[in-house]
Each structure stands twice: as C-alpha cells, then as structure tokens.
Amino acid sequence: MEYRMLGKTGIDVSVIAMGCWALAGDEAWGPQDESDSIATVHAALDVGVNLFDTAEGYGDGRSEEVLGKALVGRRDRAIIATKVSGNHLSAEGVVLACERSLKLLRTDTIDLYQIHWPSRQIPLAETLRALQRLREQGKIRAIGVCNFGLLDLKDLVDLGGAESNQLPYSLLWRGIEHELQPRCQDVGMGILCYSPLAQGLLTGKFASPEDVPAGRARTRHFSKDRPLARHGEDGCEAETFAAIDEIRRICQRVGAPMAQAALAWLVAQDGVASVLAGARRPEQIEDNVRAAELDLPSEVIDALSAATARLKEALGANLDQYQGAATSRFR
Numbered sequence: 001m002e003y004r005m006l007g008k009t010g011i012d013v014s015v016i017a018m019g020c021w022a023l024a025g026d027e028a029w030g031p032q033d034e035s036d037s038i039a040t041v042h043a044a045l046d047v048g049v050n051l052f053d054t055a056e057g058y059g060d061g062r063s064e065e066v067l068g069k070a071l072v073g074r075r076d077r078a079i080i081a082t083k084v085s086g087n088h089l090s091a092e093g094v095v096l097a098c099e100r101s102l103k104l105l106r107t108d109t110i111d112l113y114q115i116h117w118p119s120r121q122i123p124l125a126e127t128l129r130a131l132q133r134l135r136e137q138g139k140i141r142a143i144g145v146c147n148f149g150l151l152d153l154k155d156l157v158d159l160g161g162a163e164s165n166q167l168p169y170s171l172l173w174r175g176i177e178h179e180l181q182p183r184c185q186d187v188g189m190g191i192l193c194y195s196p197l198a199q200g201l202l203t204g205k206f207a208s209p210e211d212v213p214a215g216r217a218r219t220r221h222f223s224k225d226r227p228l229a230r231h232g233e234d235g236c237e238a239e240t241f242a243a244i245d246e247i248r249r250i251c252q253r254v255g256a257p258m259a260q261a262a263l264a265w266l267v268a269q270d271g272v273a274s275v276l277a278g279a280r281r282p283e284q285i286e287d288n289v290r291a292a293e294l295d296l297p298s299e300v301i302d303a304l305s306a307a308t309a310r311l312k313e314a315l316g317a318n319l320d321q322y323q324g325a326a327t328s329r330f331r
Contacts, residue, residue, distance in 0.1 A: 001048030001292055004273050006079075007163030007190045009142045011111060013079055015267045016292045017051035018044045018285065019194065019278040023066045024059025029280075034066055036281055041070035043282035045077050047289045053166075053192070053276050054105075055083035055116055056097055061104050068106035080105060081112035081192075083146060089115065089122045094130035098139055114144035114166060117329065118152045128159050144192070149319060149330035150179055157187050164273060168321055169193040171247065171262050171308050172201055172221065172240060178317040181271050190273030193266050195321065197277070201240070202262040204248055209237040219321045231324040239311040246307035254300055263291030265304050 003012040018041065025032030041052065052071075054063045064082060071078050082105065088097040101110060113134065115127060134140045146166035148156060156162060165184050167176050173195065176184075184191050197203055199216045206212045209222060217226045223235040251258045266275045277288040296304075320328040 001289065002267075003050070004190070006112065006142065006273050007144075008188050009163050011079060011142060013051040013274045014049045014292070015272075015274055016049060016263065016288050017053055017081075017192070017274045017276045018049050018288075019276040020052055020054040020063045020067050021058045022063075022278050022280045023054070024063040026059040026062065032280060034069075037066045038070040040279050040282050040285055041067065042074070043285045044279070045074055047285060049285065049289065050077060051079045051081060051274050051276075053081045053194075055085070055114075056088070056101050057083065057085045057116060061100065064101055064104040068104055072106060075107055079111045080107060081114060081144065082110055083114040083116040086117045086119050089119045089127045091126050091130040094127060095134065098134055102139065109138060110140045112142045112144045112164065113140040114146050114164070115148075117147050118145075118331075124152075124155055125159055128156075132160075146192075146194075147319075147330060150183060151331045153180070153183060153187070153189075161187060162189060164190045164192050166192040166194055166276070168195045168319060169266060169269075169272075170196050170198045170202060171265055171304060172198040172243060172311060173315070173321065174308065174312040175315060175317050175319045177312065180319070181269075185271040191271045192273060193275045196263055196266050196275050197259055201244060202247070202258055204244070204251075204258040206244075208241060220315060220318075220324070231320075231322060232326075233324050236311055236314045239314045243308045243311045247304060250300065250303050250307060254296070256294060256296070257287075257290075260287065260291040260294050261296065261300075261304065263288065264294040264296050265301060267292060268296065268301050 002015045006013050022029040023037040082101050084097045131143045143162045144164035145162050214227045218228045220231045221240040224232050251261045279285045318325045318328050319330040
C-alpha cells in the first residue's frame with residue numbers, strides 16, 4: 001500500500017481509503033449486517049488501508065457507531081475522518097456534533113473533521129473558529145472540507161484554510177480538473193475523491209443507459225426525463241456510454257478489471273491524497289486494494305483520459321452531479 005501525506009498535517013493516509021456510508025445500512029444502500037461491516041473494516045486494516053471516511057449524516061450516526069465498534073482494540077492503526085452536517089455548523093452546533101461523533105466512534109480524537117457541505121446561512125468564520133478550538137483542545141487533529149468550489153475555497157483560504165477538500169472525482173466525472181484541482185494544489189490541500197466508480201458505471205456492469213436503474217440514473221450523465229432526475233438537462237448518455245465502451249476496450253487490452261483500472265487512474269492524478277472506495281464485504285476491500293497495486297503505464301493513463309475527454313467537456317465545470325448549473329450546490 002502506498003501512503004501520502006494529507007495536506008500539511010504530517011498524517012499519512014493510504015491511497016485507497018474505505019468509504020463507510022454503506023455501513024449505515026440505510027435506505028441509500030439497503031440493509032447491512034453489522035458482522036459483515038466489522039469484518040470488512042478488519043480486512044481493510046489487514047491489507048494496509050488506514051483511512052476510514054464516515055459522517056454523522058450516514059444513517060444518523062449509525063455508520064460512525066459501527067466503525068467505532070469495529071476499531072475497538074485497533075484504533076491506533078486507523079485514521080478516522082468524519083463530517084459535521086450543514087445544520088450543525090454554528091459554534092455551538094459544531095461542538096455538540098463533535099462530542100456525539102466522538103462518543104459513537106469510541107475515540108478521544110477525530111483525525112480529520114470535515115465540513116460536509118458549505119453553509120449559506122452560518123458564516124464560515126464562525127464554523128472555523130469552533131473547529132480550531134476543538135483542534136486546540138485535542139478533540140480533532142486536522143480540519144477538512146467537502147464540496148467546496150472555487151468561491152467557497154477562496155473564502156476558506158482567506159480565513160486560514162484547511163488540509164483537504166473531498167470532491168466527486170472519477171474517470172466519468174472530471175469537472176474539478178477545469179480549475180479546482182490545480183487551485184487545491186496551489187494552496188496545499190489534499191484531494192479526497194468520492195464516487196470514484198460513478199455509482200457503479202465504472203464497474204462495467206451496465207452496457208447501456210437503459211440497464212441503469214432509476215436510483216442510479218439521477219446524475220447529469222442521464223436525461224432529465226429519467227424518473228428521479230432533478231437537474232433539468234438533456235444529459236450526456238451517448239457520450240457517457242461511448243466513454244465506458246472505450247474504457248472497457250482499453251482494460252481488456254491491458255488485462256485489468258475496469259473498476260481497478262478506474263481507481264488506479266485516480267490514484268495517478270495530480271493532487272489526489274486518497275480515493276474513497278466503499279465496501280460492504282471483505283472481498284470488496286481486497287478488490288479495491290488491488291487498484292493500489294496496479295501500476296498502469298503512462299500511455300494507459302493517457303488513453304483512459306482521452307477516452308473520457310469528450311464527456312468531460314460535455315459535463316463542464318459544474319461539479320454537482322445531481323443539479324444543473326442554475327441550482328448547483330457548488331460555488
């Protein structure tokens with residue numbers, strides 16, 4: 001396993017992390033057996049994964065609770081990243097949310113405490129002061145953010161900055177490359193990548209747009225006419241599946257599974273500290289970790305980039321996967 005420093009913290013994190021939302025067993029992922037969750041966390045530690053990303057909003061704390069149970073007796077081997085929700089970003093709310101997360105996680109210190117989404121009501125300065133006090137008290141080690149676009153990032157940097165920015169990034173979702181990725185690098189913030197397999201599209205299991213169930217066909221890749229879509233755009237279905245077909249051909253040529261190649265491509269991108277890949281069973285962790293061991297030649301990395309270049313331009317710089325530019329949650 002390769003490890004990279006997270007921002008300027010001195011904390012080294014595995015390039016493949018375990019995304020822990022599915023441990024909540026909520027309606028987003030379906031039922032999850034707690035014993036499977038604990039076995040999966042243990043398997044991750046055994047193969048060198050040390051970063052575990054969760055949030056108070058995942059199952060109303062259930063994901064944090066299960067992760068805390070799984071790390072009993074093994075806490076010293078893990079870097080815990082969790083998130084404070086948007087409705088808890090007041091000075092008092094941050095403190096109360098942190099205390100609850102510490103209790104559920106069964107730990108005295110959260111390694112990386114992240115703002116889940118920027119608030120448009122509570123001043124960022126108020127939230128950051130509360131986070132800085134928590135860091136001074138030793139209750140958190142480092143401050144991170146999620147879903148901060150260029151303008152939010154500017155405000156953040158003006159107030160002292162943070163160590164990481166967690167963003168949607170995959171071969172099929174490359175919007176951060178337009179401007180945000182280089183800006184994060186300029187200010188020394190590590191990029192944590194979520195949705196690295198684009199809701200399963202990069203596993204190769206779907207051959208056409210019609211094969212994708214409604215719950216997964218809500219992103220701007222798909223037509224506004226899909227039942228659960230709310231972005232109001234025509235979508236990029238032809239470009240998306242042309243790119244998937246080309247990725248599949250490249251992977252067949254080099255003998256690499258699509259999902260592992262997609263994760264390995266992300267690991268190779270500038271500014272990426274870690275790729276957050278979800279897992280519900282030990283064998284899924286093993287598959288994810290093989291991506292860290294997959295040494296793709298530069299010409300293959302370039303070919304994969306070329307395969308999705310047209311889609312990148314069609315989707316543009318709006319980072320919101322689910323809402324169009326007029327209502328994007330990113331700014």
